[in-house]
Amino acid sequence: MKDVRVRFAPSPTGALHIGGVRTALYNYLLARKYNGNMILRIEDTDQTRYVPGAEDYIQQALQWVGITIDEGLGVGGPHAPYRQSERKPIYREYAQRLVDEGNAYYAFDTEQELDAMRERLRTAGVNSPQYNSITRIQMRNSLTLPVDEVESLLKAKTPFVIRLKVPRKEEVRLNDMIRGWVMVHSSQIDDKVLMKSDGMPTYHLANVVDDYLMKISHVIRGEEWLPSAPLHVLLYKYLGWEADMPQFAHLPLLLKPSGDGKLSKRDADQMGFPIFPLDWTDPNTNEKAAGFRESGYLAEALVNFLAFLGWNPGTTQEIFSMDELVAAFSVERIGKAGTKFDIHKAQWFNQQYLRAKTNEELADYLLASLTLEGITCPRDKAVKIVAVMKERAVFPKDFWEQGQFLFFAPTTFEETVVNKKWNEDATKVLLAYREALLHLSTSDATVFKSTLDEVTHQLGIGTGKILQALRLSVTGAGAGPDLMMIMEIIGRDEVVKRIGYALEHLKLKVA
C-alpha cells in the first residue's frame, strides 16, 4: 500500500459546516491510522465568494476538535503553496497540455450565447441542456472556429474558457470505497469548464491537479461530489495519471433532524442547536451563528458524536477517545445512507464526557462562569458544588445556570410545587425545624438530616412529606441536587434565613 496522504480541502466561503468537520475527521482518522499525512488545502478559486476570516476560522475549528495538520495552510510543506489562488500558473500549464493534446478546447461563448443555447435546447424539448459533444458543434470554440480566427481571438485577448472535450460514447467507471462500482456514460457528462475566463481553474481541474501533485492517496469527501467523480476520472486519464489516481470515498450526507433534506444553518436555528464548531459572525452581514464550543460542547464529545454519524466500529463500544477512534476506524465500516442529525445524541455524548471528568476539573468550569458573573467563590466550595451537580449536568455552564440558588436566595417560588406541597403540615415542620437549626452550631448534612427527622418525629409527620416544601423554601424549585448537600454548602445561617423568608412570603398561600 502506498503512503497514505489525505487532504481536507475546504473553501473559505464562511464558517466551516459541521459536516465539513466530520469529513475532516474521517480524513484525519485514516491518516493517523496508517501513519500517513493530513494536508490542509484551501480551495479559493472562486474569488467572488471569498470571505475574510474564514481561513482562520477553519484552522481554529480544526485545532479545537483536535485535528492536527501535517502539511498545508499554516504549516507549510514540500508542495507549497497550499492555497489554490496562489497556484494559478500550475493549473494553466496542465490546462494548456490538455488543449495541446486535443482533450480540451478554448470556448469563446458569452454568457448570453450560452443562455440562448440552453433556451433553444429547452424549447426543443431537451431536458437538461448541456454544452457537450453534440451542442459544442454549434458554439464558438476552437473546435468549430478556423485556426486563424481562434488565434486572432486569443491575440485580441478575447475572454475565453477552457473546456474538457468529453467523449461522446464512453463508459466511465470508478470504484468508490463506500459505494462500490459506479458507472456513468460520458454522454451524461458535459464539457465542464476547466479554466475560467478570469484565469482561475474550476474546482474540477484544480482538485485533480493538486491531488496528483500532492500525491494524495485517498479522497474522502461528501457525497455531493459523486456525480462529478467520473469527470475527475476522465481528467486523470487525459493527464496520464490514471495509475496514480487516488481512491475515492464519498461520504453520506448529514440530513436535517426532521423531515428531509440536507442539514442547513436554517434548521439548526429553528431547532436551537449549533451547526458550526465555533461561534461565527459573518463579516458581510454581521449575522451571528452559535458554535458547538461556545454552546458548551466538549471537543472530545463532539468528535465522538461526529465519528458515529455514518460510521460505527461494529462493536457495542460507544465512547471513543481520538486515539481509540484512530485504532478502530476503517473506511469499510462507513455507511451508505444519509444520516439525520440528532442533537440528543450529541448531548448524551457530552454528558458522558462531562461525568468522566474529576471534580477538580469541573470546578474550573464553574469558577470560570462565576468570574464572568463577578462572583468570588473559594475553590473547595466550587468542588463541592460541582460534586453534587455533576450527575445532572450536560454542559459545563449548567453548574452555574442550574445552581444559582447556591449563591442567591430564591425570591420566587415554583408555583406548581407551592400548590402541591406547601401546606399546614409543612409550615408547621419548617417553623420548628428553623427553630431547631438556630440552636445548631454545625452545618453538616447528616446533622441537617437528623435534626429534620427529629422535628418531624416530634410532630408526628413523615419527613418525606415535607422535604419538597423544604426544598422549595431553600431553592425556590421542586427539583435539584441533593437537598442536604445543598444545605451543607450554603450553611446553617443561610438555610435559617431562607426558611424564614419562605415562611413569611408564602404564608398567604396557605388557605
Place this chain on the structure above:
RNA sequence: GGUCCGUUCGUCUAGGGGUUAGGACACCAGAUUUUCAUUCUGGUAACACGGGUUCGAUUCCCGUACGGACUACCA
C-alpha cells in the same frame, strides 16, 4: 425532467438466505434513593412496496415508491 446514490425500531445503527432481527439515544414503567437526579431492571418500537430466484428471503436479482445529491465560468 435527466443522471447518480440511497432505504432495518421515532433517531444512530448491528446483522445477514433459515435469528425470539441485537445494541445505543429518546420515550414509558418498576426498583432503589425519607427529596431531585443518578443507578438498576423491564417495556413499546424496524427489515418501504411488488415481483422473481430459492425448499426458504429482511438478506440475492428486477421493478415501483419514497428520499437525497448533482444538473454554473460555485465549491
